Amino acid sequence: MRGATHAKWAACTVAVALAATACGSSSSGSGSSSSSGSSGSSGVVSASWGDPQNPLEPANTNEVQGGKVLDLIFRGLKRYNPKTAKAENALAQSITTSDAQNFKVTVKNGWTFSNGEKVTAKSFVNAWNYGAALKNNQKNASFFQYIDGYDKVHPETGSATATTMSGLKVTGGQTFTIRLSQKFSTFPDTLGYAAFSPLPQAFFTNHSAWLSKPIGNGPYEVQKYNRGSQMSLRTWKKYPGPDKAQNGGVDLKVYTDNNTAYTDLVAGNLDLVDDVPANQLRNVQSDLDGRYINTPAGIIQTLAFPFYDKAWSGANGLKLRTGISMAINRPQITDTIFQKTRTPATDWTSPVLGKAGGYQAGLCGSKCTFNAAAAKKMISDAGGFPGGKLTITYNADTGSHKVWVDAVCNNINNVVGNDKACVGRPVGTFADFRNQIGQHKMTGPFRAGWQMDYPLIQDFLQPLYFTGASSNDGQFSNPQFDKLVNQANAETDEAKAVKIFQQAEGVVRDQMAAVPLWYQNGSAGFSDNISNVALNPFSVPVYNEIKVN
Amino acid sequence: MGRYVIRRLLQMIPVFIGTTLLIFLMVNVQGDPIAGLCGDKQCDPATITQLRKDFGLDKPLWQQYLTYMGHVFSGNFGTAFNGEKVIDLMGSAFPVTIRLTLVAIVFELVIGIIFGVITGLRRGSFVDTGVLLLTLVVIAVPTFVTGLLAQLLLGVKWNIIEPSVSSAAPLDELIVPGLVLASVSLAYVTRLTRTSIAENARSDYVRTATAKGLPRHRVVIRHLLRNSLIPVITFIGTDIGALMGGAIVTERIFNIHGVGFQLYQGILRQNTQTVVGFVTVLVIVFLVANLLVDLLYAVLDPRIRYA
Numbered sequence: 001m002r003g004a005t006h007a008k009w010a011a012c013t014v015a016v017a018l019a020a021t022a023c024g025s026s027s028s029g030s031g032s033s034s035s036s037g038s039s040g041s042s043g044v045v046s047a048s049w050g051d052p053q054n055p056l057e058p059a060n061t062n063e064v065q066g067g068k069v070l071d072l073i074f075r076g077l078k079r080y081n082p083k084t085a086k087a088e089n090a091l092a093q094s095i096t097t098s099d100a101q102n103f104k105v106t107v108k109n110g111w112t113f114s115n116g117e118k119v120t121a122k123s124f125v126n127a128w129n130y131g132a133a134l135k136n137n138q139k140n141a142s143f144f145q146y147i148d149g150y151d152k153v154h155p156e157t158g159s160a161t162a163t164t165m166s167g168l169k170v171t172g173g174q175t176f177t178i179r180l181s182q183k184f185s186t187f188p189d190t191l192g193y194a195a196f197s198p199l200p201q202a203f204f205t206n207h208s209a210w211l212s213k214p215i216g217n218g219p220y221e222v223q224k225y226n227r228g229s230q231m232s233l234r235t236w237k238k239y240p241g242p243d244k245a246q247n248g249g250v251d252l253k254v255y256t257d258n259n260t261a262y263t264d265l266v267a268g269n270l271d272l273v274d275d276v277p278a279n280q281l282r283n284v285q286s287d288l289d290g291r292y293i294n295t296p297a298g299i300i301q302t303l304a305f306p307f308y309d310k311a312w313s314g315a316n317g318l319k320l321r322t323g324i325s326m327a328i329n330r331p332q333i334t335d336t337i338f339q340k341t342r343t344p345a346t347d348w349t350s351p352v353l354g355k356a357g358g359y360q361a362g363l364c365g366s367k368c369t370f371n372a373a374a375a376k377k378m379i380s381d382a383g384g385f386p387g388g389k390l391t392i393t394y395n396a397d398t399g400s401h402k403v404w405v406d407a408v409c410n411n412i413n414n415v416v417g418n419d420k421a422c423v424g425r426p427v428g429t430f431a432d433f434r435n436q437i438g439q440h441k442m443t444g445p446f447r448a449g450w451q452m453d454y455p456l457i458q459d460f461l462q463p464l465y466f467t468g469a470s471s472n473d474g475q476f477s478n479p480q481f482d483k484l485v486n487q488a489n490a491e492t493d494e495a496k497a498v499k500i501f502q503q504a505e506g507v508v509r510d511q512m513a514a515v516p517l518w519y520q521n522g523s524a525g526f527s528d529n530i531s532n533v534a535l536n537p538f539s540v541p542v543y544n545e546i547k548v549n
Numbered sequence: 550m551g552r553y554v555i556r557r558l559l560q561m562i563p564v565f566i567g568t569t570l571l572i573f574l575m576v577n578v579q580g581d582p583i584a585g586l587c588g589d590k591q592c593d594p595a596t597i598t599q600l601r602k603d604f605g606l607d608k609p610l611w612q613q614y615l616t617y618m619g620h621v622f623s624g625n626f627g628t629a630f631n632g633e634k635v636i637d638l639m640g641s642a643f644p645v646t647i648r649l650t651l652v653a654i655v656f657e658l659v660i661g662i663i664f665g666v667i668t669g670l671r672r673g674s675f676v677d678t679g680v681l682l683l684t685l686v687v688i689a690v691p692t693f694v695t696g697l698l699a700q701l702l703l704g705v706k707w708n709i710i711e712p713s714v715s716s717a718a719p720l721d722e723l724i725v726p727g728l729v730l731a732s733v734s735l736a737y738v739t740r741l742t743r744t745s746i747a748e749n750a751r752s753d754y755v756r757t758a759t760a761k762g763l764p765r766h767r768v769v770i771r772h773l774l775r776n777s778l779i780p781v782i783t784f785i786g787t788d789i790g791a792l793m794g795g796a797i798v799t800e801r802i803f804n805i806h807g808v809g810f811q812l813y814q815g816i817l818r819q820n821t822q823t824v825v826g827f828v829t830v831l832v833i834v835f836l837v838a839n840l841l842v843d844l845l846y847a848v849l850d851p852r853i854r855y856a
Contacts, residue, residue: 051814053586055632062588134595137603139586142593156595211632227633228641229716229806253716256813260700260804263712267705397817431585431819438584438591449589463590471590 043248043548044234045530047272047541048261051228051254056214058197059131059138064451068540070194072233072250073114073216075241077105077124078192082536082545085298085352085455087189090241091119091198091217093174100185100492103178113200114221114236121176123198129153129164130204131195140195142470143453146187148179183490185497190454219245219544229254245544246532265525271548272533274524274541278400281339281523288525294341297539298352298452299520300460301342303392303408304474305513306442311386320385321512322367323378324445327415329370333407334518341523344368345516348508349460350452352537358457358498364509368516375415385421386444393446395433396426401447408517437473448473448514455537457501461485465513474514481507550847557843561836565829566618572828573614573821581606582819586630604628604822617822621829627822629815635826638811643830645718646807649799650792652720652727657738657785665742665781666774672747680743684736696729696802713804726803730796734788741784745777752776775849782849786842790835794828 052066058074061067077092089095093106111119130136132144134154144150148167153160167179180187190196198217203210213222219241220233234249253270255261258277264270266287276284276292284292305312305321312320330344343351347363366374379385392409394401402424409422416422425444427433437446450471452459462485463469467477481504488500508514522539532547583600586592592600601607605616620627626635668677687695703725704712714722749755750773758768797809808827815823846853 051631053631053818062590134599137596137599139592139596141596154593154595156593157598226641226716227631228638228811254806255713256804256806256810257801260713260802263700263705264804267708267712269711269713429579429585429817429819431582432580434584434587434589434591435580451589470593473591 045247045271045546046251048255049252059140059195062139071540072220072543073218074197075218076197080192082542085537087192095188100183101180105176107174111240113215113217115215117200119198119217121170121174125168125170125176127199134160143195146180146184148181185492186456186458193454243544247546247548250543271527271530276523276525291526293524294521295535296351296519297522298350298537300350300450301517302448302514303445304448305445307475308440316382319378319382323375325367325515326371326375327412328408329411337404341521342518345518348505348516349457350519358501372415390422391425391444393425395430397429465508476513478507557840568832569829572825576821576824579819626826629823630820635822642808642811646793649723649727652723653731653792656728656731657735661735661738662742664739666746669743669746684739687732687736693798695732696799699729726799730799741781745780749773749777782842782845786838789838794831
């Protein structure tokens with residue numbers, strides 16, 4: 001009898017546990033079974049994706065994965081040409097100014113959101129006011145900082161005293177004006193950035209419904225979104241723009257690991273991978289038989305310095321920085337470690353800008369060319385490394401930074417003839433890395449990367465080296481540089497503005513404000529199921545131009 | 550028996566509080582999570598302050614912990630940084646991992662015990678040596694090697710399976726990942742059963758049963774196996790928790806969006822809410838599995854009693 005009671009108890013507990021698991025598995029199975037059927041259907045491109053870090057709102061998305069979706073479902077006033085990176089009018093009929101500070105915008109007629117709502121001047125003004133407002137926690141809020149009244153809706157401390165920016169005024173159904181708080185001649189060219197996308201009324205009235213199925217005005221509409229696993233986008237038939245989708249849709253599939261995505265591509269289960277894992281680069285040519293793209297993107301990697309530390313500023317600091325730059329054998333590292341998916345940097349911008357946009361190949365000259373003897377002399381003239389030691393700080397969790405930091409240190413150690421002079425200093429997580437940088441805890445050079453927001457030379461200089469600028473992590477400060485940047489922003493003629501920015505970049509070179517390392521390329525692989533694949537200057541695939549064979 | 554179960558359940562409370570506190574502290578030593586949310590840029594200070602306030606990160610740690618536990622007991626696990634409720638993340642991740650774990654456990658039970666019984670009864674035979682050697686190899690080779698090899702051979706070269714599991718993760722796609730996940734434990738189960746069977750095969754009650762003239766299969770299954778399974782059940786019970794939490798390698802290789810994936814992302818993004826929430830549930834799973842094991846003892850061997 002006793003045994004029977006034991007058995008009963010145990011059986012009950014087991015039954016409860018099993019019932020719980022059974023419920024769980026059946027419900028999820030029915031929920032997502034339909035999504036697996038959609039892949040492979042005719043005309044739909046399946047592409048790898050990563051889980052977006054932030055909620056999918058235009059002004060809240062600051063990384064590539066969320067940016068992909070915005071590029072598919074939104075069109076703003078301007079769009080960056082996927083080939084030339086030039087800002088071209090999309091929804092903007094015209095943007096005019098006479099003083100580089102007041103702008104008049106006319107929005108094209110005939111555009112609607114995919115739910116039928118008309119895109120008007122209000123769609124933009126409301127969206128921008130939402131993006132700038134402090135209470136909405138939008139991570140791209142600072143993109144609106146040049147608009148007059150931003151400091152009222154987004155004060156640095158305390159609470160907001162206004163809900164809308166005074167610099168934005170709707171003047172008609174399709175027209176509005178923008179007043180900036182300072183002169184900024186290239187401002188219209190920044191409006192292609194996703195943060196400036198228009199938003200439909202549905203975004204404001206039912207926010208959570210919008211987040212679970214975003215509605216935009218781009219060539220695609222969201223058919224189904226299973227957070228964390230897949231987003232199915234289908235061509236929006238009534239899209240009025242000139243850049244209509246050449247395929248039936250895009251299925252973005254979240255991968256836990258880019259190696260798995262690559263394996264799926266090779267096995268024929270996936271059409272497009274826009275992040276070829278580093279360890280596969282050696283096989284990529286033979287695996288994909290020419291279906292591999294490796295093109296420059298608007299990303300530059302640099303070594304930044306703590307200018308708040310006496311040892312790294314001043315005359316000796318300049319010699320040290322220059323010496324380190326000359327001690328690095330860039331071509332060797334980009335060839336062997338990065339398999340030519342990086343290009344040695346010779347200025348502080350990016351080749352995607354083009355000559356007219358301000359890119360100057362070779363601007364850095366001998367200061368960025370490996371020269372052991374000169375580097376050694378420069379470093380010893382400066383009195384050697386502070387404390388006889390050099391540490392390069394990086395975050396160890398992503399991007400395999402350890403490999404190249406070790407290689408750079410190896411270069412430097414060979415130059416100074418001391419095996420222990422330079423060591424990498426890993427920081428566990430990216431957040432902690434950013435944290436230490438923010439608290440000015442760096443005692444030596446640290447990894448810095450800059451991915452452009454818009455293809456302008458301004459974006460490669462001002463946020464990074466202007467006194468007190470948002471991403472000036474090393475606190476570089478130079479009055480001459482600041483003066484030139486202000487002057488360039490006030491210049492209404494774009495070509496002249498670029499020229500002045502280039503002079504400012506000359507200051508960055510003379511001061512070696514950061515050591516340029518290499519320009520990063522976008523790399524992608526695709527199956528023989530699709531063609532006409534290209535990456536735009538932001539290293540995002542141009543999805544709407546992909547043709548399904 | 551009932552009182553025993555209640556006592557065990559009560560004992561879970563301090564364990565539960567202790568583990569969650571530990572995890573909470575561990576995730577917190579990593580530093581300020583908000584700093585990583587803006588990419589390589591500096592977030593603007595006003596937004597940082599606001600976000601800290603929204604996630605309760607501006608309060609002292611003990612207060613954060615108390616608030617968090619208060620929310621947990623009312624069923625609210627907080628919100629992840631991507632705006633999704635942690636409870637929704639669990640709702641999508643746990644069923645997948647539970648299915649994967651079930652597949653793995655079934656493999657362990659069926660293959661492990663069958664191999665164990667066969668080898669245990671025929672010690673020193675050709676089969677015994679072969680299985681011993683095989684399990685040794687399986688234990689020695691790390692899971693990610695087995696996983697990647699299986700993926701490469703079965704998925705890419707021979708096209709028997711898809712190299713990655715679809716987001717729905719139905720049972721049939723989980724067979725190979727489940728086998729990979731089970732492999733090491735499977736080898737242990739085989740070896741444990743083998744030893745246990747070999748030991749008990751010489752015991753008095755087995756000899757008595759045989760002398761009574763019972764058929765061999767009845768002796769093996771009803772008498773020998775029942776007693777020999779106690780160490781095996783203990784192992785499998787603790788293994789449930791280990792499999793669920795430790796599936797991270799297998800899940801990454803086969804693109805399974807389960808608990809391991811969520812935990813990995815949570816740790817990378819330093820998302821306290823996700824990590825603590827998931828670990829809390831895993832702790833409960835572990836505790837319940839252990840309780841079940843203890844209760845199963847009494848079924849297998851009536852001499853074990855609980856007051």
